[in-house]
Each structure stands twice: as structure tokens, then as C-alpha cells.
Amino acid sequence: MSKVKPAPLPPDTVIGGYRIVRKLAAGGFGVVYLAVDTEGQQVAVKEYLPSSLATRGPGELLPQVQPEKLSLYRLGLKSFFEEGRALAQISHASVVSVLNFFRENETVYMVMNYLEGASLQEFIITARELKKEKVFRESTIRSLYDEILRGLRIVHQHKMLHLDIKPANIFVTDDNRSVLIDFGAAREVLSKEGNFIRPMYTPGFAAPEMYRRDSSMGPWTDIYAIGACIYASMQGYPPNDAPQRLEKDRLSLSLSRLRGVYSDNLIEVVEWCMSLDPLSRPQSVFALQKELSRETERSYTKLTVAEKMRLQFDSMVSDNKKSAHRTDAGTKFR
Amino acid sequence: MKFSVYQISRQGGRERNEDRMGYAYTRESGLFVLADGMGGHPEGAMAAQLALQTFSAYFQKAANPAVREVPEFLNSALMAAHHQIIRYAAEKGMLDTPRTTLVAAVMERNQMHWVHCGDSRLYIVRDGELLARTRDHSYMEQEAHLGRATDHINRNILFTCLGSPAKPVLDLSGPMQLVQGDRVLMCSDGLWGTVTDAEIVSELARRPLEQAVPELVAMALKRGGPRCDNVTVLAMEWETAEEFQATCVSTEDIDDGVFASTIQSGVPDPTIEDMDDKAIERSIAEINEAIRRTAERNS
Numbered sequence: 001m002s003k004v005k006p007a008p009l010p011p012d013t014v015i016g017g018y019r020i021v022r023k024l025a026a027g028g029f030g031v032v033y034l035a036v037d038t039e040g041q042q043v044a045v046k047e048y049l050p051s052s053l054a055t056r057g058p059g060e061l062l063p064q065v066q067p068e069k070l071s072l073y074r075l076g077l078k079s080f081f082e083e084g085r086a087l088a089q090i091s092h093a094s095v096v097s098v099l100n101f102f103r104e105n106e107t108v109y110m111v112m113n114y115l116e117g118a119s120l121q122e123f124i125i126t127a128r129e130l131k132k133e134k135v136f137r138e139s140t141i142r143s144l145y146d147e148i149l150r151g152l153r154i155v156h157q158h159k160m161l162h163l164d165i166k167p168a169n170i171f172v173t174d175d176n177r178s179v180l181i182d183f184g185a186a187r188e189v190l191s192k193e194g195n196f197i198r199p200m201y202t203p204g205f206a207a208p209e210m211y212r213r214d215s216s217m218g219p220w221t222d223i224y225a226i227g228a229c230i231y232a233s234m235q236g237y238p239p240n241d242a243p244q245r246l247e248k249d250r251l252s253l254s255l256s257r258l259r260g261v262y263s264d265n266l267i268e269v270v271e272w273c274m275s276l277d278p279l280s281r282p283q284s285v286f287a288l289q290k291e292l293s294r295e296t297e298r299s300y301t302k303l304t305v306a307e308k309m310r311l312q313f314d315s316m317v318s319d320n321k322k323s324a325h326r327t328d329a330g331t332k333f334r
Numbered sequence: 335m336k337f338s339v340y341q342i343s344r345q346g347g348r349e350r351n352e353d354r355m356g357y358a359y360t361r362e363s364g365l366f367v368l369a370d371g372m373g374g375h376p377e378g379a380m381a382a383q384l385a386l387q388t389f390s391a392y393f394q395k396a397a398n399p400a401v402r403e404v405p406e407f408l409n410s411a412l413m414a415a416h417h418q419i420i421r422y423a424a425e426k427g428m429l430d431t432p433r434t435t436l437v438a439a440v441m442e443r444n445q446m447h448w449v450h451c452g453d454s455r456l457y458i459v460r461d462g463e464l465l466a467r468t469r470d471h472s473y474m475e476q477e478a479h480l481g482r483a484t485d486h487i488n489r490n491i492l493f494t495c496l497g498s499p500a501k502p503v504l505d506l507s508g509p510m511q512l513v514q515g516d517r518v519l520m521c522s523d524g525l526w527g528t529v530t531d532a533e534i535v536s537e538l539a540r541r542p543l544e545q546a547v548p549e550l551v552a553m554a555l556k557r558g559g560p561r562c563d564n565v566t567v568l569a570m571e572w573e574t575a576e577e578f579q580a581t582c583v584s585t586e587d588i589d590d591g592v593f594a595s596t597i598q599s600g601v602p603d604p605t606i607e608d609m610d611d612k613a614i615e616r617s618i619a620e621i622n623e624a625i626r627r628t629a630e631r632n633s
Contacts, residue, residue: 074610074614077614081617081618081621084617084621085617085620085621085624088621088622088624088625088628089624089628090628091628091629091631091632098621098625099625100622100625101618101621101622101625102618103614103615103618108614108618
């Protein structure tokens with residue numbers, strides 16, 4: 001296995017008529033570049049270049065794939081195409097759009113709209129550093145997720161699931177739109193360890209059924225992730241992952257800390273979305289939208305003295321464990 | 335090749351909609367499939383989905399850009415779909431297998447062939463007359479065909495389907511020469527259970543597809559009441575005279591290697607195979623075709 005990441009294409013390289021400006025990001029599946037088309041329009045170009053299967057020396061164009069990894073490399077290509085296929089069918093302001101797809105340098109490229117802004121994850125990290133009572137205002141949370149849910153509804157209408165919704169995949173543009181990005185990890189990812197395909201999920205945001213990877217996945221699987229994202233937007237940290245919750249569920253407890261800070265309704269929505277039983281969650285985006293947009297008088301239920309004491313007691317006994325979780329959470333929110 | 339297509343699926347009073355449908359086409363060939371996942375057995379929707387995907391994958395391979403041996407194609411795709419379902423059940427160690435009905439048609443070179451297994455139907459209407467209709471693989475239709483009384487028979491009992499341990503019985507029909515304006519309707523039993531053949535024919539004959547089909551579906555849902563079965567209809571018209579905005583497909587301007595499909599892979603691809611150069615080129619062309627279609631739809 002190569003420890004060295006494949007080198008990105010150097011600036012000013014021209015591929016498929018697009019001139020590369022700089023590298024924007026690199027992940028397990030490849031590299032994303034900022035590029036300009038022949039008319040000077042900025043675009044994002046995603047290059048298929050799985051770091052565990054391909055190498056590329058600095059300044060070179062063609063990736064090298066060892067013969068024994070070739071079939072896996074081609075298999076990964078399928079997932080890359082899957083993302084293209086999914087996005088090609090959807091045109092919605094809250095879903096990243098794909099503009100073109102082409103082959104060059106013995107690999108493939110997907111051209112997408114270039115979005116200026118930052119991911120929700122970056123916003124959460126910045127906001128939580130301020131150490132205020134609230135990470136985001138409730139009205140901000142409601143309108144942000146209202147937009148995201150509109151996009152997700154279209155995705156589901158096309159009989160597709162995102163399967164990797166998390167703050168890092170929600171992009172907030174400079175002109176204040178929120179956009180769902182990265183449909184690539186949605187299906188399968190090539191394991192770094194060996195020659196097999198394992199399901200891909202992000203702890204904290206993946207519903208329990210994602211770990212089983214069976215047919216119980218559905219719109220409610222994305223809805224669990226939405227609930228987890230709202231949770232993170234309130235707490236500043238991701239929730240415990242599903243296996244942990246199945247062992248000992250502390251979700252209600254940690255949500256109770258937010259009582260009085262956020263409305264009872266919003267807290268209930270999160271608990272509803274994050275039900276461990278898929279059937280207990282909102283079964284469609286529409287059902288969730290309806291609940292989330294219900295602008296009734298917000299009620300806040302403050303903690304009682306007894307509840308506060310119990311919370312304190314809980315944080316004393318679980319202090320070590322909790323701090324471990326927190327560092328963990330920090331790395332997840334890399 | 336030019337056709338219009340209209341598809342609609344409505345959940346009745348059932349907990350789930352296990353009907354699936356879709357179509358795919360190349361420049362010279364069009365495939366239409368509808369499957370109704372069966373209740374009383376596990377994961378009916380999965381059986382229907384696997385059947386559709388298998389047909390789509392087989393079609394993608396066979397249509398280059400025409401499927402030469404259409405009957406052979408329909409036969410082998412149906413058997414492959416059946417085996418995919420059995421394999422799925424075996425891999426999951428299921429005690430009972432998922433099951434589905436299926437009806438599929440291929441149109442190319444002004445001809446249509448179709449196959450069916452179970453009680454999902456295909457109707458062909460020309461000049462306001464019913465030209466042909468599939469005969470359900472149910473005890474009721476069998477008895478009716480033999481001229482016996484059928485009022486004591488439950489229409490839902492089928493003697494064959496995909497996914498059951500017994501080898502599916504299938505009926506292959508065609509070729510039938512298509513004439514401009516011919517209308518073909520495929521449906522699950524949710525439609526024909528409450529709407530008569532005569533009504534289906536007269537609706538199809540009277541109005542354009544995009545009005546007739548929703549009207550038929552609404553009729554079925556209304557009559558089915560709160561316990562109505564799911565109603566799924568996929569209808570097409572051969573070489574539509576006037577252009578319908580949303581439903582018209584003209585395959586003339588698509589490239590040779592291109593394959594377009596409305597059938598999504600919701601479960602792992604049943605035909606995992608190596609991506610060779612041709613497959614890569616084809617995938618790219620397909621995606622660009624989809625991008626173009628989406629852009630067109632929104633402009």
C-alpha cells in the first residue's frame with residue numbers, strides 16, 4: 001500500500017477544456033480542483049484518483065495503478081459513475097449540480113458547479129469556539145434545514161438516498177444558500193485494508209441500519225442523519241454513534257441539557273429523527289418538513305432542580321468517559 | 335424511433351408500495367418493465383426492484399443499439415431476474431423467498447414483443463379497439479378461459495411468479511407490427527382489479543395519455559376505497575402525432591453507444607462486472623445524456 005498520497009495536477013494544467021486553478025480538497029476517492037472553463041466560468045472538477053489504489057508522482061499527469069489493484073480500481077469507478085448518474089438527474093438549488101463528465105489522463109473527471117462558502121462543519125466549529133449558550137440560533141437552524149430538506153426531498157423523489165449526510169457535506173454558500181454535496185460516498189467505498197468493499201458510514205450520523213447495510217434502509221436513514229446534523233448544530237458536537245447508543249442511549253440526556261435553550265419542539269424533532277427504530281422516525285422528508293415548519297408558539301421547558309442535580313451527578317461519574325468522547329468527536333469533525 | 339410515455343404509481347391503502355416500473359432505451363430500442371412485488375412473502379419491493387434492475391442491465395448489454403433476438407432476450411432476462419431474486423434470498427439466508435410478477439415489452443423496428451409472468455397486464459389499443467391483452471397466470475383466469483364459473487375463486491392466487499422455488503411460467507408474445515398512434519398500457523392488478531377492460535380501452539382511446547392514465551388511476555383508487563391496492567401504470571404511445579412536452583421521447587438524436595434508463599439501482603448491482611474501456615465510455619456518454627436531458631427539462 002502506498003503511504004504517499006497521489007500528487008494533484010499542477011495549476012494551469014488543462015484537462016477536457018478546463019484549466020486548473022488550484023486544488024480545493026482531496027479525499028479517499030480523489031481530488032477536487034477549482035478550474036475555469038473556456039469562457040472563464042469557475043467550476044469544481046472532481047478527479048477519480050483513489051489514494052489507496054493509485055499513485056502519481058508530482059508533476060505527472062497519468063496515475064499509476066499496480067496490476068493487482070486494477071480490477072478494484074475499475075470497480076471504484078462504478079461508484080464514481082453512480083454519483084454522476086445520481087446528480088445528472090437532479091436540478092435543484094439545494095443539491096450540487098453536475099455539468100459535465102469526461103475521460104482523460106486514463107481516469108475520469110466530473111465537472112460541478114463551484115460553490116463559494118464553507119461547509120456547515122466549519123461553521124459549527126467556529127460557532128462553538130465562541131462558547132456561547134447556543135451554537136446557532138433556532139431560526140437559523142430551522143431555515144437552514146428547511147432548504148436542505150427541499151433538496152433531499154427531490155433526491156428521494158428520484159428514488160435515491162444520499163447515505164452520507166453530515167455537516168461536512170452541507171455547504172453554506174457566501175450568498176446564503178445551503179447545498180447538499182458529495183453523493184460519491186453514498187454507495188460503497190473501497191476499503192484501504194484489503195480487496196473488498198465495505199459499507200461506508202460516518203459515525204454519529206449513520207443510522208443503525210447503515211451498519212447492517214440491509215434493505216431496511218430508506219428515506220428514514222437519511223432522516224436519521226438530518227436529525228444528527230441538527231443535533232450537532234445545537235450542541236456543537238456530533239451525537240454518539242449508533243452502536244454506542246444501542247448499548248446505552250444517552251441521547252435524551254444530552255438533549256435535556258439543551259432544554260430552555262432551544263424550544264421543546266426542536267428538541268423533540270431531533271429525538272424523533274434519531275429514533276433507533278427506523279419505523280419510529282419520520283417516514284418521509286415531507287413529514288419532517290411539516291413538523292419543522294410548524295411555526296407555533298415555541299415553548300421552553302426549563303430543567304427542574306432534581307433534573308439538574310441528576311445531570312451534574314451524571315457528568316461527575318462519566319467525566320473521563322465523556323472527555324474521551326469529546327476528543328473523539330473532535331477528530332470526527334476533522 | 336419515437337414514442338411518448340407516461341408512468342404513474344400510487345400507493346393505495348397498503349402499508350407499502352411494492353410496485354416498480356421503468357423504461358430504458360437506446361437509439362433503436364425501447365424497454366418497458368413493470369413488476370408488482372408480492373405480499374404474503376418477504377421483501378416484495380426488493381423482488382420487484384431486482385427484477386427491474388436485471389432487465390435494465392441485460393438490456394444495456396443487449397441493445398447495441400438494437401436487441402437482435404428480442405424473444406430470446408426477454409426470456410433470458412426474465413430467467414436471470416428470477417435467479418437474482420433466488421440468489422438474493424439465499425445470500426441472506428431467508429426462509430421464504432421474495433416474489434414478484436413481471437410484464438416487460440421491447441419496441442424496436444416498428445415491432446413489439448412482450449413477456450409476462452403473473453397478473454400484471456399489458457393492453458394494446460389501436461383505433462379505440464382492444465387488440466390484445468395478456469392473460470393472467472391466475473387460477474381465476476385459467477378457469478374463466480376454460481369457461482367455468484369463477485365467482486368462488488380468489489383472483490389474487492397466482493400459479494406462477496418470479497422468485498418462487500418453482501421455475502417461472504412465462505408467456506412470450508409478438509412480434510406485433512406497431513402502427514402510429516398505437517397505445518400500450520402496462521399495469522399492476524391495482525388497476526384492473528376495479529377498472530374494467532372496456533373502461534381502460536375507452537379512456538385510452540378518448541384522451542391523450544397524460545390525461546387518460548391519471549384518470550384511470552384516480553378511478554381505481556376511488557373504487558378501491560381505503561383498502562385499495564397500489565395502482566401502477568406505465569403507458570406509451572407509438573410515434574405520437576403531436577408532440578407532448580413532458581412525455582415525448584425521440585431516440586433519433588442520441589448517439590450510438592448511449593443507453594438511457596429510468597431504472598435506478600437501489601440495491602447492489604446484480605451484474606457486477608469489470609468496467610472495460612467500452613463500459614467506461616458508455617457510462618460517460620450516458621451521464622452526459624442524462625445531464626443534457628435534465629438541463630432540457632429545466633429550460
